[in-house]
Amino acid sequence: MSAPGKADAIARANIALAKYWGKSDDRLNLPAVPSLSITLDPMRTETRVELDERLDADVFELDGKVALPKETARVTAMLDRVRAESGIAAKARVTSRNHFPTASGLASSASGFAALAAAARAAYGLTRDDAKASAMARRASASAARSIYGGFVELPAGEPGDDALAAIPRHDASHWDLRVVVGVITEGRKDVGSREGMGHSRETSPYWRAWVESAPAMCGVIREAIAARDYERLGPVVEQSFTTMHALAFTSSPSTMYFQPASIAALQTVKQLRDRGVPVWPTMDAGPHVKAVCPGEAAAQVEQALAATPGVLRVLHARPGAGVEVG
Amino acid sequence: MSAPGKADAIARANIALAKYWGKSDDRLNLPAVPSLSITLDPMRTETRVELDERLDADVFELDGKVALPKETARVTAMLDRVRAESGIAAKARVTSRNHFPTASGLASSASGFAALAAAARAAYGLTRDDAKASAMARRASASAARSIYGGFVELPAGEPGDDALAAIPRHDASHWDLRVVVGVITEGRKDVGSREGMGHSRETSPYWRAWVESAPAMCGVIREAIAARDYERLGPVVEQSFTTMHALAFTSSPSTMYFQPASIAALQTVKQLRDRGVPVWPTMDAGPHVKAVCPGEAAAQVEQALAATPGVLRVLHARPGAGVEVG
Incomplete structure (x- = not known):
């Protein structure tokens, strides 16, 4: 197979409405519970992969700077799999740019690894195969599996050993005009990474088993509510999915606290809006940011209230976006 | 039996290190899990009970004001039991004063109902019996059962129907110079009372069963660590007992959030102190206040750091205190 040698991809972050936390298989990075997300526009990562026969090792540049060695190692791990599948040994130069804060709980690893998987497969001459790209992205970062697809996307729980596990597109971006208004609370990187936090929860939280047992039902309600575009049914379960996930970190010993x-x-702003009749429910990931999920017609009011909340640095306004684009 | 007709009692608040949340029997107010507390000085309630044959109904004055009807109803419920036991029908005038904020998560109901039980029993001429007073206090507010005794006190979980359930004194106040430094965060009453919050958790939190299953082991470790005066063992479990309890409210649907x-x-201040080598771990009750538990020698440093934390209105410094005093 001849390789074009160079490819660009754009992928978008996603926000899980039904949360994932914890693995059923650490080596293959398989999630212990199903998750369901919205792929978000305009929170994009643009990635270029360029083969270079002269390189002894892959080079990874993130947001205009040479990446940290551990970040480069994760990129190389994925490229090694693409090289094995394509039969092409050449190392690559990878340049990636996030159009939103990196590694602070805003899903930059999701869009980043989705874009990388798609760009790398194309650069090494593999035929486009979204399920394979999704499984490959999952190995690097479980949430990245979902960013391969646009709109509303589910990643099932993985049985140990199932390395083909990939996300499943449920509805495209035009299905429902849900909005996600993000109250950005820090620009920095978080103290405790998700991967480390998940392992700590599984080892030390008394609620770990109850989480694994209850998360699939919450994901099921969220799947049905999205299919029916039923916001009244969706909202409370979106909240409970994030509170039960955060509680795992919080009840670990010692406690991991992502709140600022x-x-x-x-969160109080979101509740006050709801008490005044505005349809809006919160979700949070393993970081301090609050993400308010609401129907399109409520978004302006939510944006204004969050922007006026003390400690909120700025507000991002996202809507369902497309899956990965390869050029 | 002749009644003295009037009695005064002083009781102290307590802070549970092993938390109680939820009931095994709503009617008898029996706790679903065991708890273990320190009775705190100088957080006192002073209560006087005075029989008055001319009254048609009990009169209850709290902190210098006529109490709310629902507060008076809880007082009358307890007095009815004392009247049944003593055979004296007279109504009573009850005056009570808290020397710290009321109904905001600082255990004013614990010291209040302990003082009331002791004063009422004495005023109606019953022989002093701390186990009976503790059981009577428990019917009004489970944590009040513990404030009958000084020092370190355990309230076992109750089997449904066991109306004699009372607290058990484990060690008196001189056993260990532990301190509790309270960062007071609001002076007002909380939005969601403990009683209401507990029922909501039992009905809607996916972690309810895991809480009931894991709390006894945490209480056991705390009991052993107190007996051995082993702060290193005590601290992390004190934290986990409060985080697992708060997580119940937080993971209810809709979420109940006691944090401000x-x-x-x-909480960040407490963690930063610990990161700098100061032995201090946090606990919280169903309210916004943070209670830092530390050995006596660390208390001054903890007090200073909490007082300097933005949003902390003032700091209370408590130490193990005596049980109820009747005069």
Whole structure:
């Protein structure tokens, strides 16, 4: 197979409405529970992969700077799999740019590894295969499996050993005009990475088993509510999916706390809006940001209220977006 | 039996290190899990009970004001039991004063109902019996059962129907110079009372069963660590007991959140102190205040750091205190 040698991809972050936390298989990075997300526009990562026969090792540049060695190692791990599948040994130069804050709980690893999987497969001359790209992205970062597809996307739980596990597109971006208004609370990287936090929860939280047992039902309700575009049914379960996930970290020993004071203020803002009749429910990931999920017609009001909350640095407004684009 | 007709009692608040949340029997107010607390000085309630044959109904004055009807109803419910036991029908005038904020998660119901039980029994001429007073206090507010005794006190879980359930004194106040430094975060009453919050958790939190299953082991470790005066063993379990209890409220649907932004700031202060080698671990009850538990020698440093935390209004410094005093 002849390789074009160079490819660009654009992928978007996603926000899980039904949360994933914890693995059933650490080596293959398989999630212990199913998750369901919205792929978000305009939170994009653009990635270029360029083969270079002269390189002894892959080179990875992130947001204009040479990446950290551990970040480069994760990129190389994925490229090694693409090289094995394509039969092409050449190393690559990877340049990636996030159009939103990196590694602070805003799903930059999701869009990043989705874009990388798609760009790498194309650069090494493999035929486009979204399920394979999704499984490959999953190995690097479980949430990245979902960013291969646009709109509303589910990643099932993985049985140990199932390395073909990939996300499943449920509805495309035009299905429902849900919005995600993000109250950005820090620009920095978080103290405790998701991967480390998940292992700590599984080892030390008394609620770990109850989480694994209850998460599939929450994901099921969210799947049905999205299919029916039923916001009234969706909202409370979106909240409970994030609270039960955060509680795992919080009840680990010692406790891992992703909240900042301003996170609580933003959650209070969301509740006050709802008490005044605005349809909006919160979700959070393993970081301090509060993500308010609402129907399109409520978004302007939510944006204004979050922007006025003390400690909220700025607000991002996202809507369902497309899957990975390869050029 | 002749009645003295009037009695005064002083009881102290307590802070549970092993938390109680939820009931095994709503009618008898029996706790679903065991708890273990320190009775705190100088957080006192002073209560006087005075029989008055001219009254048609009990009169209850709290902190210098006529109490709310629902508060008076809880007082009358307890007095009815004392009247049944004593055979004296007279109604009573009850005056009670808290020397710390009321109904905001600082255990004013614990010291209040302990003082009331002791004063009422004495005023109606019953022989002093701390186990009976503790059981009577428990019917009104489970944590009040513990404030009958000084020092370190355990309230076992109750089997449904066991109306004699009372607290058990484990060690008196001189056993260990542990301190509790309270970062007071609001002076007002909380939005969601404990009683209401507990029922909501039992009905809607996916972690309810895991809580009931894991709390006894945490209480056992705390009991052993107190007996051995082993702070290193005590601290992490004190934290996990409160996080697992708060997580129940937080994972209910809709979520009940007792944190204020300043609660998170105070928890961060406690963690930063510990990262610098100061032995201090946090606990919280169903309210926004953060209670830092530390050995006596660390208390001054903890007090200073909490007082300097943005959003902390003031700091209370408590130590193990005596049980109820009747005069």
